[in-house]
Amino acid sequence: MPSLSFLVTEIANALSQAALLFFLGVGLTLIFGIMRIVNFAHGAFYMLGAFIGYSVASLTGNFWLALAVAPIGVGIAGALFELGILRRLYRRDESAFLMVTFGLALAMTDLIRIGWGPEALQVKTPAAFSGIVMLMGEPFPTYRLFLIGAGVLVALAIWQFLERTRLGLLIRATSQNAEMVYALGIDVNLVRSAVFGIGCGLAGIGGVLAAPLLTASIGMAADMIIDAFVIVIIGGMGSFAGSLLGALLVAFVQVFGEYYLPNLALAFMYLLMLLVLVVRPGGLLGKEA
Amino acid sequence: MNGNSMLTRRRAIALGAMGTALAATWRPRLAVAAEPIKIGAPLALTGPLGSVGQQLKRGCELWVKVQNAKGGLLGRPIKLLVEDTGGNPADAVRKAQEMVERDGCNIFTGITLSSEALAVVPKLDEWNAIFISSDNGDGRLTAASFVPNFFRANVSAPMGARAVALYLRTAPYKKFYAIGMDYAWGRNSVAVFKSEMENAKKDFVGSVFSPIGTKDFSTYITKIRQSGADACYVTMAGDDYNAFLSQAAHYELPKKVQLLSEVVDLTVPKAVGDAAIGLISSMRYCFRTDNPKNKAFVATWKKEYNAEPDNNEGEQWQALQVLAAGAEKAKSTETKALRAALATVQLDDINGHVAIRECDHQIVQDGTVVRLVKAEGFSYPVPQIIATFPGEKTVPACKQMTYSD
């Protein structure tokens, strides 16, 4: 019989995990919604965020500065990639995007290895959040509480951005019907660059925030990209709320699954995805695919 | 042999005057006898354990440089063949095969992952090649999967677990839990540790295995905490290890539970910083080992790379020293003669006196247990040796992976 304190700790664990997954998933789903691109390089952008974060944090000793600079850097890198390469390809089928983002993931990972070296690098937890709090008598890291808060904050910000701002409106409109937006005289290409940049920047935030838990390392992106895919698919490709729901579901299934059935830990996510897709092929909150 | 030593002297002069590269290009014109000795190193330079492969590469390169500056081996220069396998067994086999066929290489070392080694070992007979392991821990390589052309010049995983277990016999901890990466090495090592604890009549309360590539260890940390153990044995490597230690420190787990492990590289404390302080672990090579040969080695290493030699770097150095001792004993690098010589080779080197055991080609070497501590002059927690155990006590019986006492 699980005690209340155990339940509270595990729920907090799951929420902190969901926050990190959300940063990855939401960027991926925004990009898919607008551009119908499955961005295989998303994990590499996430990793780039962690490494830029490392450099800024170790040069200045300030984690918060790193958290501000890295996503901007990653976002710019993403937007440049869109401008330089993806833009030439919008008339082509998805295999072109698949290959070009796969190629980018390979190249970028290697560039990071060349630039920062093959060894894992430490990103220290910010001093303000390096302690623990007691949750029902069990210790819980304040940094993870901060992650949960950051997740909520960013989710609210994106929601408000999509609902209230002109760019947000354009993004929603473009994801509904790009031709119509184009016909209205809007530069759809600009919207695409912006979305690709923002999506990558969000992955960059995820990278910086994950670094104190994982260290900044070449391997950090490898399986993350698959996790992010799963979240986005479960929630529904292109759906903002879906990515939030997907992240929560995956995190809870992982945390409680690992606890009660550790032998199946490898398979939970995929069983969940299989179940969701068989019942609703378009994902929980997605349009029917 | 007279001709050979003449050549050696001439080349030594050439070396002094013109450097290694020039000498190597001159050599073929001098005599056929000075055909270089080729050492094949199909290393996992990229991929999840790329940092280990890079360490092994540094170890090989420095050794070859130093050895060639001394006139090579058996009067012949040494040529190192390095290729990247990406940590993939299929690639390791393919690259090694190519070194055999294209370069006529018959000596291998540095194959990085145990899965790669297990794939390569069955081919050695067909290739008529020797493989001197420098870092493969899997117990089976000197047990069920043993082949005569395989030599292990490093401490195996069971030996590391054993050293920690011997240390624990006199340590104050009573209840033990274990967490391992879910693959052969992790499971093996935890099994050895468990049987050791049971033999010692200690309370072993349970174990859990996390899939390779686990990013969030919060649930596992909760489990360890709930088990009520006062010490936890951890068998992890690479990113998983770093993530586990960082997160365990966030939960202040080490305040309640002493963390133990089978092996730790310096890359771990460098990556996780203070989160590694207090960890008790066995090491296969520790740069703070106190003997003259090691002091000289560390000095040479620091001069070259401006850092302390790491676990795998020392292991790789030792493996090549074993090769050199074997070749000199056999006066040849021909496979059959070299195999016979290596089977009983012994030497005094960076880990003190070590000897290859004839029955399963496992090196017998002292077991070292360290604790990671903060020390003057280092930016990261460094190992401090807290116990050593003679090789006879840490080596399992021939072709075995567990211990009976």
Place this chain on the structure above:
Amino acid sequence: MTLLTEAVILGVLAMSLDLMVGYTRLISFGHAAAYGFGAYASGWLLLNTSLPMLAAIPLAALLAGILGIGVAWVCTQASGISFSMLTLAFAQLAYAVAYKWTSVTGGSDGLAGIPRRAGPFGHLFVSRDGFYYLVLIALFLSFLFCRALVSSPFGAVLRGIRENEAKTLALGYNTRGYKIAVVALSYGLGALAGALYAPFAGFANTELLFWLLSGEVLIMVIVGGAGTLIGPILGAAFFLVVQHQLSNYTESWALFFGLIFIAFVIFAPDGIWGFVRARLRRRTTEPDYRRGVARAR
């Protein structure tokens, strides 16, 4: 010779995926499932029964084809990206099973020491060179089979599905049935490649089921030119040989490899084969399906 043999085996695999990707526009992210299953099945048969190689290999492919029907039945409920993700889910589940079902699969170690058992007619194929000819024959036969398939009425329906599934359905074809059939065939053929790999390498491990391999095979198909059969074979050879040679020269092979892919997408949009064909037969006016597809978007 080792490299060539592996390239030919991957050629079979890439060609099998082309049936789905190039001819039916079913983009599978999980083709490693077929390859890995084939390797484990033939490896297990060679280790645990006295079947000769020439029986174990086709049997493994047949088993995969039968299982493929079930997988296909589930996956074809969805389309587009959801289809891709379902195939990925099955591949990852297969990976988890191979990892955990230690008594049969050897767990994380995989199966090792898989013999090339000759049997009554197989002596020619046991040696390294002999095995090369065996895989070459397998590639040739598979190619003939696939070519016959795609130029048959069955293949015409597949192309119909690729261009416009709704229309094909309206014409009275049970498109779902066709899709299930092509997925199962593709899995069977992919498993044939895996079944050849096991006795070739002497081992089968979980890497063969990992998602990374699925991605790589997909790249081989696209690099070579999807929907051409020959292209993916060339793509596989290109992928393997370039990776192998690059990594001989530089540790940064992944960087150049990645840049090559990006360059390919930009400068050779129809893959290697499309590029070659455009050079060779400038006068012929073959319909360019891929462009048509792009317009449909």
